[in-house]
Amino acid sequence: MVKLTLNVVMAERNISSQELAKAIGITPANLSILKTGKAKAIRFSTLSKICHVLECQPGDILKYVDE
Template sequence: MAIMVNLDVMMAKRKISSNELAEKVGITPANLSILKTGKAKAVRFSTLDKICEALDCQPGDILEHV
């Protein structure tokens, strides 16, 4: 897919673990793993909003078009 998810980069920058982020966002660690590995086919705005809030970043910091 042409959209890359740089979630792990932002997580490393913010020094936050997967479990912690999953808990803050309100999704399961399994779903977060799907998102991190780029297997996800779509991301809800509500999920993106929570991720940006938890990582204090912009959607563009997480998603990249290649």
């Protein structure tokens, strides 16, 4: 399964959830869904914005883990 490691990248960049949510233009509730792994899917547009703000590649925040 694909896991989001957004928490790790956010900690490395020292950015809070509130700041990231504001910067990428999504609600804190939706960011929380992403961070807790409850999200069923992520839009390319959201992924692009996250990568732009955190200056990273999609591979940095998405990891494939064997179930």
